[in-house]
Structure formats: C-alpha cells, structure tokens
Amino acid sequence: MAIPKNFSEDIPALETQRSVIRVPWLTQILKAFRQDPRWWFAIVLLVFILAAIFAPFISPYPPLQYHPSVATQGPSAAHLLGTDALGRDQLSRIIYGARLSLSVGVATILLGSLCGIVLGIMAAYFKGWVDQLVTMFIDAILSFPGILLALAIAAALGPSIINLVIALAVGRIPLYARIARGQALQAATFDYVTAASVCGTPTWKILFRHILPNIFSPLLVQATLSISFAILDESALSFLGLGAQPPTPEWGSMINDAQTYLNTDPWMLLAPALAIVIVVLSLNLLGDAVRDRLDPRDQARVTGAIQK
C-alpha cells in the first residue's frame, strides 16, 4: 500500500519526534539514577565487587605478609590504611576481606533460600502433615533469638568458612520458606497447574516448571535485601572467633584484633569498620531501591513510562 501524500500532516507526532533512542537500557539506567539517588550506591558496591575480584592485582601488598617492625601504625604513604598488630597492610587485608565477606554473604543467601524455597513449595503443594511439619519447623527456627542459633551451630561444627555459611543459612530458611509457601499456595490454585496434574504430569515437573517460575520475583527481591544482613551476621560471628581463622583476612576478625589497640592505633578499628558499614549501607539502600522498582503495585507506573 502506498504511503499517502499527506502522511506527515496526518501524523505530525512522527515528524516532530527527534529523540532517537538507540540504547533503551542505558536511558533507563540513567533515568533511574536521576530519579532515585539511591542507585548511585550501586557504583559503590561495584567498586567493592571489582576490588574483590581483582584483589591480587590491586592490593599493594600480599595480605599475609607481615613486618613486625611496622606494626600498629596509622595511615602513612606506604600503608594507606595503616598496619595491624603484625605489621600487615590493612588496605590489602580489607581488599582480600571483601572477597570473603561478599562471597560468604551470597553463599549464605543462596543456600538458605534454596533450602527454604524447597521446603516452602513442598509444604504448599503437598499440604496435610507435610505443611504442618514444615510450619512447625519454621516457627521453631524463628523462636531462636538473633544470632544465637548460628553461633551454636557454627561452634558445634567447628570454626571454618563453610560451617559459617551453613550456620548462617539455617537462620535464613524460615523467611524464604514462608514466602515460597505463600506464593506457591497462590500459584497452586491456577488452572494450568490443575490441568497439568490431571494430564498426569509427574509432581516434580509441576513444581519445577509451573509453580517455581511464578514465585520467583518476590523471592529474588527478598534475597537481594537479605545479603546485607548476611554480611552483618557473618562479620559478627567472625568477630567472636567463629569463621575464618587467622591469618585469613576477614573484616570481623580484623576488628576483633583491633580491640586491644584502641588507644594506640584507632585506624586498626576504623578501616575494617568503615568497610563493613559502607558495604552494608550500600546493599540496604540498593535493596530498597530494587524493591521499590520491582514492587508489583508500581508496575502500572513503570509500564506507563515505557509506553510514553
């Protein structure tokens, strides 16, 4: 069909539209940065993540190398963040510590959420005594205050990083189990699930292919929010001596070492403390921003913006 001669008069908007968005995702990102200043903390976090990945290349000294002669010094030209009790460079230890903290945080959440999601889905789908048992289990774990359960488990298993992850993950299970259970209960009422079971689809297939993808979104939001608390708890446990053992550089145990030197070398405390606070703060703010963005109630606003 030929384009009518008065095409441009009929649709003036086409002609006046000058902005040609070639990179829509980049514009979305820049827009997000402008609208919500919390997204700037993604850059802060990115710095830490990159530092953790490229630790061997960017840390000025090997983290385990010690020179007793330069012990407990404040920041200087040679050691930007000072040295610790054995003369090890704080900056290098903080960079390597980022590896540990970030990976333990993510691993904890992965393990906890996986176990929790499995439990929650099973409880929702099978109902009956399975549901009762899982709910009782969730309530029981939630009855243990704070980090006590993680402390006890970590202490019993023995101080090591893997045991730390396991101990912390156990405490995360109830949250994900509850969310997964609630979402799965909703998803199980959908018609295609009933249809699938009528057709004879094996149960595990229903769970994996039908229910799981639909409950994914709120779980993902919750997981990103939880990483910061995982890092908090992990540094607390390491501070108490359960977790990474010396001489492995870890922020919590670095703070523990700094306790005796508070009046002589406060930077021993301040450097890892600032690292923890900055990372956790960034994660909290980012998590809030992510949640606000992915909140289903705001979907109308988001889709409306895209259509413009």
Add this chain to the structure above:
Amino acid sequence: MTRYAARRIFFIIPVALFVCFITFMIIHLVPGDPATVLLGEEATPQNVAALRHQLGLDQPLPTQFTLWFWQTLHGNLGQSIQLQQPVLQAIFQRLPVTAELGFASLIYSLILAIPLGIYSATHRNSWVDWLVNVISLLFTSIPGFILGLLLILFLAVNIRIFPPGGYVPLSEDPSGNLRDLILPMFTLGTGAVAVNLRQIRANMIEALNQDYVRTARAKGMPENNVAYVHALRNAILPVLTIVGLQVGAILGGAVITETIFLWPGVGQLAVQSLLSKDYPVVQGVVLLSALSYMGANLLVDIGYVILDPRIRFDKE
C-alpha cells in the same frame, strides 16, 4: 479471652518440643565424637569413655533425647564441663546482669523511638523527619559490635567520660553500676531504636490518614489532640509486636555487647562456652533464650488481644 490465651499456649507446645529437639541436636552436629573434641587429642580412652557416659552419648539417640528431655523438664540442664557447676545455676547467676542490660536497652529504645517517631510523623518533610530517616537507615547498617567499639573509642578512650567496660553490681555501687550501663545500653538499644522508629513513624502516618482523624479535624479538634488521643492509640498497638521481636534481637545482641564491655552476663557465658566447647552450657543458654523469646511473643500476642477489643470480639 482466656480461651484465646489457652489456645495459643496449646499450639505453642509442639513448636516448643521442636525447639528442644533442635537444641538437643546441637551437640550431635559436632563432627566426630564430642567427648574426644572436648578432651583433646591426648585424652586417654578411659577419660573419653567416662565423659561420653557422663554426657549420655553412649546411648542410642531416641533414649538420649528422652533422657535429656525428661531431665530438662525437671530443671536439670546438665553439668557444665568447664565450670564444674550445674548449667542452670551458672545461667541463673548471670541472669540479673543480662536482665539489667536488656531492660535498660529496651526502655531506652522506646523512650527515644516513640517521641521521635510521633514527631517525625506529624511533621513530615521537616528537617527532623529527614534526620530521623537518615539516622534509622544508618543505624540499621552498623553492626552492634562496631557501634560498641566506636563508642568505646570516642567516649571511653579519647574522651574519658565513661569506662570502657567492666561491671559493678547494683547492690555494691549504684552509681558505678549506672555509669557502666550507659555505653552498653546505647550499643544494644540503638539498633532497636532504628527499627522501632521506622515502625512507629509508619504506623502514625497510616493512622493519621484514616477517616476518623479527618472527622476529628473536621469537628474542630486541636491538632495535638488528634495526634495524641486518636492516632497514637491506634498506632501504638503494632509497636507491641515489634517490641516482642526486639526481645529476641536484644537476647542475641547481648551476646556481643557483653563480650565487648566485659559484662558477666548470660551472653558472655554463651561465648565463653562456645569457644571452650562446653556444649551443655551452650545448649542450656540456647534453650532458655529460645523459650524466653517464645514466652515474650506469647505475652505480646495475648496483650494484643487484651488491648485491642476488635480482635477479642472477632475471635469470640
């Protein structure tokens, strides 16, 4: 209402059993043989066997649990290996210290959070509101042990206002006791302040948007009365639930705070026994903490029913 309370207590019993079971299993998480771990590598086989018998580990698992559970019901939580005294006695000796710290922190957090939360809700977008938001965000990102050490650094080491640690019983030296209390109380309570603040502010804002507030204002009620008489009463109730949760956070946080400030409380006992592998004490502390937490939340639930007539009449 008593029917509701009775039902709640009844349903908590299976959860409490589960809690006991989980606590019991802690000692069995130890890779290898707990007795060998406790006594070290050089222990003679006779010593190991004796300790195993003392801990009851030489019996089959269901027997162990039944025995342990039966003893626990009778108040016998076992014998501490390191301290050579009954676990329950060791805990009770230290309970007053932790109780003082816990109560002080809870009260401090509420005293700070409630007025600030109300003011922040009634004066939205003022600089106070902004400051409150920033502070609550900041304090949820600072772990307790860092806050405690920072307080020690700035207030006890650089400027010697408060002592950096230590504890004097109230009966011996009241003023010394209170001075020792300040820094730990701030450390433990400030995290709770942030959470409570957010909650109260959110609740007040929601309450102030309700229709009955609009009606009250339309009737010509002074704004002060609107806030304190109508909105506050409805906003304060969910705070009760949060306070129940705070008890758990404080029980957990006390462990770190007591370790930093060298307070001889249950938390420090927990850490010491954890590091020295004194498993009976660990189990005792964990069990009692969990049961206390459950008890506190139960009281909160029942209190909720008492304070909110709507729930009462809905249930009955």
